[in-house]
Amino acid sequence: MQEKIHWHILGAGAIGSLWACYAYQNAVPATLILRSDSRLQAYRQAGGIMAKLGALALQLPVPVTSPSLITKPIEHILITTKAQQTLAAITAIEHQLAEKAVIVLLQNGLGIAEMLSQRYPQATLLQASTTEGAYRQSLFSLVHAGRGNTQLGQSKTLLAETQQTPLDHDELANIARSLSLGPLGMTVSDNIDDVLWQKLAVNCAINPLTVKYRCRNGELLDNPVALAELEAVVAEIAQFDASPEYPDLLATVRHVAANTALNRSSMLQDIEAGRPTEIAFISGYLCQLAEQHRIPVPMNRQLLDEIKRLSAANQH
Numbered sequence: 001m002q003e004k005i006h007w008h009i010l011g012a013g014a015i016g017s018l019w020a021c022y023a024y025q026n027a028v029p030a031t032l033i034l035r036s037d038s039r040l041q042a043y044r045q046a047g048g049i050m051a052k053l054g055a056l057a058l059q060l061p062v063p064v065t066s067p068s069l070i071t072k073p074i075e076h077i078l079i080t081t082k083a084q085q086t087l088a089a090i091t092a093i094e095h096q097l098a099e100k101a102v103i104v105l106l107q108n109g110l111g112i113a114e115m116l117s118q119r120y121p122q123a124t125l126l127q128a129s130t131t132e133g134a135y136r137q138s139l140f141s142l143v144h145a146g147r148g149n150t151q152l153g154q155s156k157t158l159l160a161e162t163q164q165t166p167l168d169h170d171e172l173a174n175i176a177r178s179l180s181l182g183p184l185g186m187t188v189s190d191n192i193d194d195v196l197w198q199k200l201a202v203n204c205a206i207n208p209l210t211v212k213y214r215c216r217n218g219e220l221l222d223n224p225v226a227l228a229e230l231e232a233v234v235a236e237i238a239q240f241d242a243s244p245e246y247p248d249l250l251a252t253v254r255h256v257a258a259n260t261a262l263n264r265s266s267m268l269q270d271i272e273a274g275r276p277t278e279i280a281f282i283s284g285y286l287c288q289l290a291e292q293h294r295i296p297v298p299m300n301r302q303l304l305d306e307i308k309r310l311s312a313a314n315q316h
């Protein structure tokens with residue numbers, strides 16, 4: 001029988017905690033890496049993660065560690081940190097990261113994969129995108145709020161730019177299977193670049209506009225001014241060669257806004273809590289690419305500037 005892969009999960013936010021809880025529930029070996037020894041202490045005092053998984057509310061003693069306590073090389077790591085926290089988080093554990101580690105990046109925004117592939121050229125870097133809905137009520141209290149799906153793949157764009165070895169479909173399927181922790185499913189996408197680009201469009205449109213209008217995701221569809229701006233954001237993104245066509249992209253964004261109608265976007269939650277946002281890796285990434293390719297993206301630029309300004313005024 002094939003030995004089960006032991007995953008380390010870096011990033012104990014909602015998505016990282018979600019995978020860690022279902023790993024525990026499925027008796028799959030996984031360790032959640034907390035950011036510091038003091039967090040570890042707080043976790044021990046809490047006695048685990050209080051998880052509301054559908055109708056079940058359970059206290060789960062999920063295995064955890066902290067960067068200073070990791071003694072064995074990490075061969076498989078699922079990164080679920082916010083984009084802006086990734087470099088600091090991985091630097092803290094890189095003394096134990098195996099040279100040929102398999103790294104799965106599951107986060108909003110783009111740009112981090114390129115940085116990681118330069119920094120760890122021997123590693124196998126995979127990317128994933130999820131529509132599972134989860135949020136934390138407090139540090140160690142998690143709600144699995146909505147069922148979705150998760151796709152995994154190896155970016156062809158990144159493969160073309162680096163010396164990474166391409167994995168075949170069976171190898172990818174094996175990794176996806178090991179991260180499919182009932183009821184969380186993970187499937188292989190043969191075009192993860194397309195999936196990530198669609199997710200970028202969703203986040204460029206919904207996240208900053210929900211901050212601008214201080215509204216829930218679905219309310220963007222009911223407000224004609226916000227909807228016109230959402231359409232402008234998407235039309236600008238559709239100009240890029242790598243992008244899916246405008247009607248498909250717009251249909252995806254509208255579908256996600258309708259499906260998550262009652263959600264407050266992660267960016268709105270960050271702004272309201274005075275936390276840094278992911279804007280630099282969402283609209284910021286897009287505007288940088290637009291500059292390189294001389295593509296006009298005035299609506300995205302305006303939203304980038306507005307969120308940056310609000311963030312600077314808002315952090316407490």
Ligand code: KPL
Nearest residue numbers: 206260263264265266267
């Ligand atoms: O990814 C999201 C986010 O809030 O960051 C969406 C899909 C917009 C759901 O709220």
